[in-house]
Amino acid sequence: MHADNHNLYAALRAAFPADLEATAIETADTATPLFYSWRDLERGTAMLANLIDSLALPPASRIAVQTEKSVEALMLYLAVLRAGHVFLPLNTAYQASEIEYFIGNAEPAVVVCAGKNFGWVSKLAFLAGTKHVYTLNEDRTGTLLDRAAFQGDTHTPAQRGADDLAAILYTSGTTGRSKGAMLTHGNLLSNAQVLHQAWGWQRSDMLIHALPIFHVHGLFVASHGALLAGAKMLWFSRFEPRAVAARLPEATVFMGVPTLYVRLLGEAALTPAACSGMRLFVSGSAPLLLETFKAWQVRTGHTILERYGMSETVMLTSNPYRPEAARRGGTVGPALPGVGVRVHGDQGQPLPPGDIGGVEVRGPNVFKGYWRMPEKTKEEFTADGWFKTGDVGKLDAQGYLTIVGRSKDLIISGGYNVYPAEIEGYVNDMPGVAESAVIGVPHPDFGEAVVAVVVPKPAATLDGSAISAALKQQIANFKVPKQVYVVDELPRNTMGKVQKNLLREQHKALFLR
Ligand code: MLC
Ligand code: AMP
Numbered sequence: 198m199h200a201d202n203h204n205l206y207a208a209l210r211a212a213f214p215a216d217l218e219a220t221a222i223e224t225a226d227t228a229t230p231l232f233y234s235w236r237d238l239e240r241g242t243a244m245l246a247n248l249i250d251s252l253a254l255p256p257a258s259r260i261a262v263q264t265e266k267s268v269e270a271l272m273l274y275l276a277v278l279r280a281g282h283v284f285l286p287l288n289t290a291y292q293a294s295e296i297e298y299f300i301g302n303a304e305p306a307v308v309v310c311a312g313k314n315f316g317w318v319s320k321l322a323f324l325a326g327t328k329h330v331y332t333l334n335e336d337r338t339g340t341l342l343d344r345a346a347f348q349g350d351t352h353t354p355a356q357r358g359a360d361d362l363a364a365i366l367y368t369s370g371t372t373g374r375s376k377g378a379m380l381t382h383g384n385l386l387s388n389a390q391v392l393h394q395a396w397g398w399q400r401s402d403m404l405i406h407a408l409p410i411f412h413v414h415g416l417f418v419a420s421h422g423a424l425l426a427g428a429k430m431l432w433f434s435r436f437e438p439r440a441v442a443a444r445l446p447e448a449t450v451f452m453g454v455p456t457l458y459v460r461l462l463g464e465a466a467l468t469p470a471a472c473s474g475m476r477l478f479v480s481g482s483a484p485l486l487l488e489t490f491k492a493w494q495v496r497t498g499h500t501i502l503e504r505y506g507m508s509e510t511v512m513l514t515s516n517p518y519r520p521e522a523a524r525r526g527g528t529v530g531p532a533l534p535g536v537g538v539r540v541h542g543d544q545g546q547p548l549p550p551g552d553i554g555g556v557e558v559r560g561p562n563v564f565k566g567y568w569r570m571p572e573k574t575k576e577e578f579t580a581d582g583w584f585k586t587g588d589v590g591k592l593d594a595q596g597y598l599t600i601v602g603r604s605k606d607l608i609i610s611g612g613y614n615v616y617p618a619e620i621e622g623y624v625n626d627m628p629g630v631a632e633s634a635v636i637g638v639p640h641p642d643f644g645e646a647v648v649a650v651v652v653p654k655p656a657a658t659l660d661g662s663a664i665s666a667a668l669k670q671q672i673a674n675f676k677v678p679k680q681v682y683v684v685d686e687l688p689r690n691t692m693g694k695v696q697k698n699l700l701r702e703q704h705k706a707l708f709l710r
Contacts, residue, residue: 203359205382205389206279210239210354214400214427222268222430225405225444226437233268235427238275240350245276245341247348249307252329254282257362258306261299261327263287263318265311265335266410266434269342271420273309273333274410278382281355282306284364285377286411288613290673293317299367300325303377303568309333309341335434359383365568366413368508369587369605369616377568378509387561388511389421391533396450396477396502396518398426404450407433407441407457413508414482414612419452442466449474454482454612455644458489462496472497477518479504481529482612483644484600490526505529505600507586509564514538514598531596536560537583540592545579548591553601556590557583606697608637608645613675615647617697620678623671624649624664629657634687635678636701640708648707649678650700652686659683680707 213221217236224231233241249260260277262285264270277284285303287296289311300308300321310318312332319330332339357363363382367375392398404423408415423430431444436457442464445451453461458480461467478493481504493501500521506512516530517523524530532538540554541547548554563584566574577585587605590598608615617635624633633651640646653659661681668677682704688696 202354202356203361203382203386204278204281204354204357205363205386206242206275207354208386208389209275209421209424212425212427213239220429221424222271222432224268225431225433226435226440231268238272241269241272241345242275242279243350243352244345244348245273246279246352246354248341248345249276249280249282250352251348252307254306256281257283259283259285259303259365260307260309261285261287261303261305262309262333262411263289263291263296263311263314264309264333265289266415267333267335267337268432269333269337271410273341274416274420278363279352279354281357281361283362286364286366286416288409288411288673290675292670292672293321294671295673297321297325298374300327302375303365307331311335312339357382359386360565362565366508368614369607374619375616376570376573379565379568380508380511381565384511384562384564385417385421387535388533389417389425391535391562392418392422392512392515393425395515395533396422396479398422398428398450400427402426402428402449402476403447404428404430404452405433405441405444405448406430406452407436408452408454412482412612413506413511414452414454417511418479418481418506422450422452436460438464439466442471445471446474450477450479451475452479452481455480455485455489456483456611456642458485458493458501459642462489462492467496469496469498472499475499477502481505481512483609485526486644487526500524501526503529505588505598507588509584510558510560510586511562512536513558513560513562513586516597525597528593528597528599530598532558532598533560536562538592538596538598539583540590540598541579550592550594553589553591555604556586556588556598556600558586559583608635608647610637610640610645610647610675611643615676620647620649620668620672620676623668624651627664627667629653629659630664631655631657632687634695634697634700636697636704638701638704638707640679646679646708647676648704649681650687651681651683653683680704 213235222233307329308322331341333341365377438460504515537559589602590600620635631654637645688699
């Protein structure tokens with residue numbers, strides 16, 4: 198590798214252990230376990246990168262991927278980095294109208310999808326001008342690997358600068374439409390290196406990887422952590438609490454959204470003995486209830502380390518790794534080294550410790566901007582260059598951050614983001630609907646659950662379950678409201694604005710009874 202090549206793959210490759218025959222990834226839920234050595238990763242990603250090179254794509258082409266989780270899907274991500282293009286992961290739950298938007302907006306040169314979806318995905322992609330559509334299935338079949346099989350198994354990582362794009366992650370959208378957060382090789386590598394130090398990653402670690410790989414948590418925080426340490430991963434294609442609990446005795450690190458911890462607590466096999474080899478449990482992507490934090494300590498003898506981040510910034514804060522006693526439940530810890538975190542008031546004024554305001558951040562991890570939205574990007578940064586997270590919080594005298602809420606209208610359900618405006622858009626388009634309000638209410642498993650409150654047009658009759666059923670045909674399943682209420686009118690303030698806080702209060706006990 199050239200000394201000034203900032204290609205993230207090259208940095209990860211440099212961390213592989215000397216013994217390339219050692220196991221890098223073991224699958225936990227394939228029919229029989231599969232063992233991928235470090236050499237397999239090196240060769241497999243070389244073949245995929247050579248296939249991508251053979252397409253002679255324009256620089257920084259987007260490669261959009263909607264496939265089930267597999268080691269080959271992870272290799273595809275690494276191969277896109279290696280070839281110097283831009284990885285665009287898509288949630289497997291997304292349906293046609295959602296995929297149509299992402300493909301139309303990102304204009305990917307290549308789309309990779311599950312074989313079962315090839316018909317509709319390829320149609321959308323070809324209509325949007327995409328030239329290449331491949332398939333990749335969970336069982337390692339599909340045209341992508343068929344084609345890569347003819348490629349050479351050595352490849353020199355493309356020369357990339359720290360500021361060159363590595364990935365686009367679609368996120369947020371207060372107006373109902375997602376924005377593509379552009380992350381660079383430098384953003385991802387700097388954050389991976391900081392976490393490597395902060396969490397004491399070692400070659401002897403074994404990470405249980407049970408998160409999806411289309412979001413920051415599973416794709417970057419977890420995978421980069423293990424790869425940059427040259428540590429082994431035990432790979433679950435989906436989270437099954439019983440199966441994960443059974444493998445805890447072999448592991449040293451686990452990462453999850455709070456729902457994963459809540460579900461693991463339901464397993465009798467979760468005991469101090471099962472966790473005796475563990476050195477680190479990390480939680481993030483949504484608030485970890487103090488109740489879960491404490492229950493975990495009692496059941497396992499371990500203190501969960503909660504950290505905070507987002508698609509636009511990767512990781513921002515983390516509770517301390519050492520000493521374990523310095524991890525404080527209900528807080529997300531101090532800023533990571535090199536990251537700036539401050540809390541400002543409505544008028545942009547700095548606030549003293551303890552006061553609640555908007556969380557603003559800066560650092561080498563902060564993204565380059567929203568894809569093709571320079572105006573939106575500008576709005577989200579302060580005049581002095583800090584990114585406005587949309588989270589509301591407070592810092593204490595020791596610099597620990599507590600997230601107390603969000604100024605953005607966002608629901609986080611089981612670690613997935615749901616934008617009320619997007620769901621309201623679909624509901625409002627249905628026949629007989631005058632207007633709607635979508636809110637998040639407390640849920641024992643998902644943290645928050647999506648609920649819709651809908652007003653019919655005069656003389657129209659609406660049925661809540663029919664609205665849910667219709668939404669299920671249109672949008673990702675986790676976005677579909679768990680409950681739909683039909684009401685005569687929505688509560689409004691004197692300015693005519695819908696008072697969602699009153700609706701949230703009214704329905705707060707819905708799932709807690
Ligand atoms: C599944 N369902 C959900 C849901 N996941 N409902 C609400 N919220 C969710 N998150 C519903 C489905 O709609 C379906 O309902 C039923 O549950 C079964 O679907 P499933 O796919 O079989 O569910 P399951 O496998 O149990 O998934 C639950 C889960 C999953 C918690 C394992 O949601 C998950 O992996 N969450 C992690 C998300 C994540 O990685 N976030 C990181 C974002 S990164 P029906 O009615 O259709 O049958 C980020 C930055 C940072 O935020 O800081 O990390
Ligand atoms: P995403 O857009 O999926 O990257 O989601 C990022 C958002 O998740 C942040 O802006 C926060 O609102 C939320 N988040 C992530 N980690 C935590 C945490 N530990 N506690 C509370 N909220 C969190």
